[in-house]
Amino acid sequence: MTTKEKKLYTRHHMLEGWAQDLIKDSTVFMIGVGALGCEIAKNLALVGIGKMYLCDVDTIETSNLSRQMLFKPGDEGRGKAEVGAERLKELNPFMEVEHFNQFLQEIPMKFYEESDLVIGGLDNIRARLDLNDICLRLKKPLIDSGTLGYEGHVQIVIPPGIEGFEQTPCLRCLMPIPPTDEKLVAACTPKGIPQKREHCALKAEYEFGKKYNRRPDFENDDDIAVLVEYANKFVEEYKFPPEFNAEDMENVIKNKMPAIQTTTAVISSIQSHEILKILHKLKGYDIGPLMNPPYINYNGKYGLFEQIEVAIWDECPACGKGIDLRRIEIESSAIILSIFDQLKYAGFDLDPDQTLITKELTKKVVWNPYVPKLKDPNKTIEESGIQDHDLLMCSVPNQESIRILVIYI
Ligand SMILES: [Zn+2]
Numbered sequence: 001m002t003t004k005e006k007k008l009y010t011r012h013h014m015l016e017g018w019a020q021d022l023i024k025d026s027t028v029f030m031i032g033v034g035a036l037g038c039e040i041a042k043n044l045a046l047v048g049i050g051k052m053y054l055c056d057v058d059t060i061e062t063s064n065l066s067r068q069m070l071f072k073p074g075d076e077g078r079g080k081a082e083v084g085a086e087r088l089k090e091l092n093p094f095m096e097v098e099h100f101n102q103f104l105q106e107i108p109m110k111f112y113e114e115s116d117l118v119i120g121g122l123d124n125i126r127a128r129l130d131l132n133d134i135c136l137r138l139k140k141p142l143i144d145s146g147t148l149g150y151e152g153h154v155q156i157v158i159p160p161g162i163e164g165f166e167q168t169p170c171l172r173c174l175m176p177i178p179p180t181d182e183k184l185v186a187a188c189t190p191k192g193i194p195q196k197r198e199h200c201a202l203k204a205e206y207e208f209g210k211k212y213n214r215r216p217d218f219e220n221d222d223d224i225a226v227l228v229e230y231a232n233k234f235v236e237e238y239k240f241p242p243e244f245n246a247e248d249m250e251n252v253i254k255n256k257m258p259a260i261q262t263t264t265a266v267i268s269s270i271q272s273h274e275i276l277k278i279l280h281k282l283k284g285y286d287i288g289p290l291m292n293p294p295y296i297n298y299n300g301k302y303g304l305f306e307q308i309e310v311a312i313w314d315e316c317p318a319c320g321k322g323i324d325l326r327r328i329e330i331e332s333s334a335i336i337l338s339i340f341d342q343l344k345y346a347g348f349d350l351d352p353d354q355t356l357i358t359k360e361l362t363k364k365v366v367w368n369p370y371v372p373k374l375k376d377p378n379k380t381i382e383e384s385g386i387q388d389h390d391l392l393m394c395s396v397p398n399q400e401s402i403r404i405l406v407i408y409i
Contacts, residue, residue: 005094009048017287019280020048024094026279027051029115031104031131033084034058035067035259036145037121039268040275042070045088047276051096052088053111055104056080061218067261077219105130105361109389112138117278119271120144124255125175129318130361132171135159136318137325137391137405141278144171145271149258150300152267155310156274156290159319164281168294173313173320197240201252204230218250227253263300270296325391326404332382336367339381339404343394348402350394352377360391360403381406 001024009020026049030041033056041052060068060075060083070087071080081099088097100107104127112118118140122128128144135142135157142157155174160167194200207230208216208223216223224246231244250256270291280287297306314320328342340352352375357367366384368374386392388408395401 001094005048008094012047015287017280017285019283019285022280022283022285023048023276024050025283027053027115028275028279029053029055029112029118030121031055031119031127032121032123033068033070033080034064034121034123035261035264036147036268036271037080037119038068038070038084039264040119040121040272041084041088042091043269043272044275045092045095048092049095052098053115054081054084054088054097054099055102055107056084056099057101057103063256067259067264103127104134108387109134109138109391110387112140113389115140116282117141117143117275119275121268122146123257129171129175132157133318134361134391136170137403138389141165141282142170143271143275143278145267147259147263147267150260150263151298152263152300153295153297153308154267154271154274154291156278156294158290158294162282164284167312167319169310169312170316170319172318173316174295174310176313176316194234194238194240197235198252200234200238200240201227201231201244201249203234204228204249205253216253218254224249263298266298266300270298324403326402327407328404329407329409330381332388332408333380335377336379336381336384336386337377339367339392339394339406343402343404348394350396350402354396356395358393358395359386360393366392381408 012018012020028044028049030037030052033041033054041054044052058080060071060078060080062076065071065073070084075083079101081101085097085099088095112134118131118135120128120131120142122131132142136159139159139161144157145154146152156168157170158165158168194203204227205216208227216227218224228244228246228249231249235241235243274291277288277290293307293309295308295310297308312320326346328339330338330342337352340350343350353369355367355369356365358365364385365374366386386406390406392404392406393401394404
């Protein structure tokens, strides 16, 4: 560190147990650059994190500016991850920042692998469960959180097998049956009967897509007018008053929840501080024990914190006995068939003519015995689209699937 950089952190040096060099050497992966993501990334940039990856596919909207402090008026329409990275560099020019305008499932796993820990700042359950699974497979601590109006929570997920840490329950342990995806419900019955008022809006979006062959643009008044007209036709037809206006139409379609900066600030601060403790602990230092139980709830309406006892679910498909992952160490230039040789060596005799291999998170097929293009035995691992630290699923009819983690050597 240069003298100027060191000077930034003089107050930190007075903290008991604090190791600034360790923070400088740390890499964290921030998933979601929304309200929570902006706050956490800001906190970590200010304390001097060495490197940060940022991921978000969304663009900035006017309503984000009341909470997402890395963005300013005039940023509307630009990518959140890109603008976030720019602003963080202004806050701390000594920090390295890389951003991804991609879904978390599509980012090459090597970036997760390179990170000391992963931070969740997501607003939907499906994405959080996928992130949970990635962290468990790659053995990375996950510090997740969520807010809803005046309430919020923080959960620390420590996968089994990290030295010096005790395993904690994961997101799936607490959610054996993931909640229904309303969009999916509505999409499954586009011609059917809406079961509640929200479905009228989602059905209107579906009709819009069918007619114009694109998604509605909420910056375009004509698009909104069409959507409102469609939705209110369904509201009347299926008797789900009151009628939609442009604003609540957008809230339903974009699955927006009530949110306020004060709750975000409380939750993200707790999360950020636990992150700093974990980073120290990972490298043998101690600035305090992790919050225990690893789940805390905050209710801003009454100014109450509640520590919630949570338990590991033995049968959890992500972290319990249900997890069975084979590691395969392989050269990227090896032919794809050598995966079968390696599995055979590990006691799994799979027939290449019967086995389908897919990427677990994106469901992309890399080997399909029934499609000649996807059954070329001379293709290399790399040419087949398998990247370092990819999670693959080998499926054979009438047998339990085998999950593998591919490590390039
Ligand atoms: Zn679990």
